[in-house]
Amino acid sequence: MPKILLIEDNEMNMDMLSRRLERKGYCVVTAHDGEEGHLMAHSESPDIILMDISLPVMDGWEVTRLLKANEATRHIPIIALTAHALVTDRAKAFEVGCDDYDTKPVEFGRLSEKIENLLLVRKSS
Amino acid sequence: MNLKDLSIKRKLMLITMLTSGLAVVLSSAGFLIYDLISFRQSLSQDLMTQAEIIGYNSAAAMAFKDESAATVTLSALQAKDDIVSAVLYTREGKIFTQYVHAKAARRDFPSPPQARGYRFEGSYLEVFRDVTLNGEPVGTLFLQSDMRQWNSRAKRYATIFLSFVLISGFFALIVSSKLQKLISGPILHLEDTMRMVSATKSYEVRATRFYGDEIGRLIDGFNTMLSEIQQRDTALHHANDELQTRTLELEGEIVHRKEMQKELLDAKHAAEDANRAKSAFLANMSHELRTPLNAIIGYSEMLEEETHELGKVESVKDLQKIQKAGKHLLSLINDVLDLSKIEAGRMGLHLETFEISPMIEEMVATLRPALSKNCNTVQVHLAEQLGVMRADITKVRQILFNLLSNACKFTDHGTISVDVNRGSDQGEEWIRFQVTDSGIGINAKQKANLFQEFTQADVSIARKYGGTGLGLAISYRYARLMKGRISVESEPGQGSVFTVHLPAKVTAEITGATPAEKANDVPAASPGMKSNLDTILVIDDDSTVRDLMSRFLTKLGFHVVAAASGEEGLRLAKQVNPLVVTLDVIMPDCDGWAVLNKLKADPELAEIPVIMVTVVDNESMGFELGASSYMIKPVDRDRLAILIEKHRLTRSSAVMDAQAFAASRRDASPKKDGGRVKRTATRNDRKTAAPIK
Numbered sequence: 001m002p003k004i005l006l007i008e009d010n011e012m013n014m015d016m017l018s019r020r021l022e023r024k025g026y027c028v029v030t031a032h033d034g035e036e037g038h039l040m041a042h043s044e045s046p047d048i049i050l051m052d053i054s055l056p057v058m059d060g061w062e063v064t065r066l067l068k069a070n071e072a073t074r075h076i077p078i079i080a081l082t083a084h085a086l087v088t089d090r091a092k093a094f095e096v097g098c099d100d101y102d103t104k105p106v107e108f109g110r111l112s113e114k115i116e117n118l119l120l121v122r123k124s125s
Numbered sequence: 126m127n128l129k130d131l132s133i134k135r136k137l138m139l140i141t142m143l144t145s146g147l148a149v150v151l152s153s154a155g156f157l158i159y160d161l162i163s164f165r166q167s168l169s170q171d172l173m174t175q176a177e178i179i180g181y182n183s184a185a186a187m188a189f190k191d192e193s194a195a196t197v198t199l200s201a202l203q204a205k206d207d208i209v210s211a212v213l214y215t216r217e218g219k220i221f222t223q224y225v226h227a228k229a230a231r232r233d234f235p236s237p238p239q240a241r242g243y244r245f246e247g248s249y250l251e252v253f254r255d256v257t258l259n260g261e262p263v264g265t266l267f268l269q270s271d272m273r274q275w276n277s278r279a280k281r282y283a284t285i286f287l288s289f290v291l292i293s294g295f296f297a298l299i300v301s302s303k304l305q306k307l308i309s310g311p312i313l314h315l316e317d318t319m320r321m322v323s324a325t326k327s328y329e330v331r332a333t334r335f336y337g338d339e340i341g342r343l344i345d346g347f348n349t350m351l352s353e354i355q356q357r358d359t360a361l362h363h364a365n366d367e368l369q370t371r372t373l374e375l376e377g378e379i380v381h382r383k384e385m386q387k388e389l390l391d392a393k394h395a396a397e398d399a400n401r402a403k404s405a406f407l408a409n410m411s412h413e414l415r416t417p418l419n420a421i422i423g424y425s426e427m428l429e430e431e432t433h434e435l436g437k438v439e440s441v442k443d444l445q446k447i448q449k450a451g452k453h454l455l456s457l458i459n460d461v462l463d464l465s466k467i468e469a470g471r472m473g474l475h476l477e478t479f480e481i482s483p484m485i486e487e488m489v490a491t492l493r494p495a496l497s498k499n500c501n502t503v504q505v506h507l508a509e510q511l512g513v514m515r516a517d518i519t520k521v522r523q524i525l526f527n528l529l530s531n532a533c534k535f536t537d538h539g540t541i542s543v544d545v546n547r548g549s550d551q552g553e554e555w556i557r558f559q560v561t562d563s564g565i566g567i568n569a570k571q572k573a574n575l576f577q578e579f580t581q582a583d584v585s586i587a588r589k590y591g592g593t594g595l596g597l598a599i600s601y602r603y604a605r606l607m608k609g610r611i612s613v614e615s616e617p618g619q620g621s622v623f624t625v626h627l628p629a630k631v632t633a634e635i636t637g638a639t640p641a642e643k644a645n646d647v648p649a650a651s652p653g654m655k656s657n658l659d660t661i662l663v664i665d666d667d668s669t670v671r672d673l674m675s676r677f678l679t680k681l682g683f684h685v686v687a688a689a690s691g692e693e694g695l696r697l698a699k700q701v702n703p704l705v706v707t708l709d710v711i712m713p714d715c716d717g718w719a720v721l722n723k724l725k726a727d728p729e730l731a732e733i734p735v736i737m738v739t740v741v742d743n744e745s746m747g748f749e750l751g752a753s754s755y756m757i758k759p760v761d762r763d764r765l766a767i768l769i770e771k772h773r774l775t776r777s778s779a780v781m782d783a784q785a786f787a788a789s790r791r792d793a794s795p796k797k798d799g800g801r802v803k804r805t806a807t808r809n810d811r812k813t814a815a816p817i818k
Binding site for chain 1: 415416418419420422423424426427430455767770774775
């Protein structure tokens with residue numbers, strides 16, 4: 001069962017998204033801010049991370065950069081989720097090392113496709 | 126003193142004196158000389174007469190050689206003081222007898238007698254005369270006179286002459302000193318007047334005219350000149366006064382204008398602030414609206430899946446309605462956000478080069494269900510060799526999507542066609558997209574407001590067909606943003622033709638931004654391009670901090686430029702355009718807040734992220750002024766490294782794609798981005814009580 005780390009500070013979004021992912025058969029662990037997310041990425045070793053960008057304590061960009069700079073967590077695919085569909089956010093997401101990017105509100109079908117794709121890529125590599 | 130430099134008064138007197146003196150001297154001398162000559166003449170005549178008398182008296186004595194008788198005769202001369210001596214010569218020329226005046230010195234007599242007649246010998250008058258008796262010469266008489274009379278007369282005359290000259294000179298002096306005033310007086314007066322005019326600069330003074338002579342005319346001329354000068358002076362004064370008044374008025378005007386300008390500028394700033402606030406509000410609002418919508422759509426989708434599994438078909442349909450309404454609401458919010466971004470000039474262009482035909486085909490394919498919904502036929506005509514275009518593909522898609530969905534919406538059982546071709550006009554290549562429908566069409570009045578936001582052709586249309594009326598407005602603005610245009614031809618009931626012209630190569634310059642925002646915004650790509658991505662500017666007055674920071678950052682591979690004061694920091698920031706500025710707050714003269722303010726006020730520097738590194742715990746102040754991050758000393762080096770690396774990545778990506786950069790800055794400048802992220806952070810700091818240190 002693939003493990004997803006969902007880093008999201010909005011309770012309702014977290015609840016909704018985690019339940020839907022669980023229904024899809026994923027194991028979901030959650031973090032409420034960047035720092036917690038960063039710690040959990042190390043402790044939980046998830047298969048994939050869904051990263052909200054506007055996070056308290058440490059924002060999503062910083063967490064991503066730290067994780068991608070660390071040998072232990074570099075391999076974990078990260079999908080960035082931003083509230084604004086801005087061209088810069090997208091460019092920035094890839095620059096800091098995100099593997100994919102989506103906008104909120106998430107279109108669940110599309111998001112699960114992206115998750116599946118990344119998991120497949122990881123499995124094959 | 127030179128004679129010529131004497132005053133007129135003296136000159137006049139001198140001339141008078143000399144002239145009159147000369148006249149007196151000349152006339153008196155003439156008279157004197159004449160008198161003395163004639164007196165001498167009469168003296169000699171006198172002496173001749175004496176000689177005749179004495180000769181007559183002594184003739185007999187001579188003839189008879191009576192010496193004593195002759196001596197007696199001669200002695201008679203004693204009565205005459207002026208006759209010094211007398212001699213009687215014989216016919217042979219020998220001295221017969223002689224006489225010498227008692228008071229006279231004895232002297233030698235001429236012998237023999239000389240020519241007859243009188244002569245002046247030295248200071249004496251001498252006479253020789255023959256002594257005859259009955260016509261027979263018997264001897265010669267000699268008389269000598271000492272001219273005493275003449276001398277005394279000459280002396281007397283000289284005295285009279287001298288006193289006459291002196292007296293007449295004295296009178297001449299008095300008269301001339303009185304009369305010279307006739308001439309010198311007016312001239313001196315004129316001179317006084319002139320001196321007064323030049324001393325007091327008062328041109329109202331006039332010289333008095335005494336007589337009608339040349340000087341009088343000179344004074345007249347002088348007065349005329351004065352009055353002319355006075356007139357000019359008065360005119361000049363008037364002009365000057367007027368000029369001063371005008372200058373004062375102008376100064377007042379300038380002050381007034383400046384005030385006005387300031388007011389206008391304030392108003393402009395207020396308007397810009399308001400506009401920014403509006404944009405920020407809309408952006409925040411849409412973000413805030415999206416969050417609950419996210420939940421609505423997500424939960425309804427989840428419920429739909431669950432109920433579907435449970436087989437409750439009716440509930441599924443209702444849940445789908447909730448979803449649909451939610452998604453519609455989301456698209457409306459997106460439209461409003463887009464429009465507000467365009468309005469604020471913050472809508473950027475993400476330019477890329479793409480093939481036109483696949484894009485159109487793909488779009489028509491996705492839209493086909495909607496296109497055929499009202500039983501419409503779709504025709505696509507693509508010109509051959511359409512090739513590629515460079516534009517913001519998302520926006521081109523959205524324009525065409527809006528036009529096509531409108532066509533679908535307002536056409537029933539009709540034909541919708543899409544025509545795309547390439548052409549050139551005025552040396553520029555254009556791509557023309559044309560969407561034609563056979564729908565309800567629009568009338569002239571509706572056409573006028575067609576591309577205005579929030580206006581639909583008819584209120585009833587909104588009710589019947591739905592929509593916000595923002596689609597065409599956004600399309601229009603997108604086309605303008607890419608330097609293109611949209612036009613429409615339509616007749617009610619005859620369908621519509623929407624034509625979009627877009628340049629085959631769109632350039633990054635933003636056309637949608639209003640001048641105010643342009644001025645406010647960071648200028649297009651260039652400064653970012655010039656940025657030194659490996660240079661960091663450290664502004665701190667503490668040399669230890671500068672040293673430590675430099676060492677640490679150099680180790681990280683950055684080039685460090687350090688400034689010991691705010692002013693130096695600002696200057697260096699302009700010079701090196703660094704990746705990041707680290708800024709201390711407490712510094713002498715120009716403190717960190719002032720530096721931050723100036724950095725953010727300069728369009729060339731505003732984009733440089735500023736990390737406050739200070740002991741002052743006033744994070745909110747820092748963010749308010751536009752700082753990207755805030756660190757309290759002692760510096761957490763790891764965090765600093767992370768922050769700088771973050772900025773490096775952001776900015777290098779910007780440099781890699783200049784167009785994307787230009788677009789990105791308008792969407793989210795580093796300042797705003799940082800501000801936003803950190804504001805979230807601060808808000809949550811309070812909640813989680815886990816501040817960044």
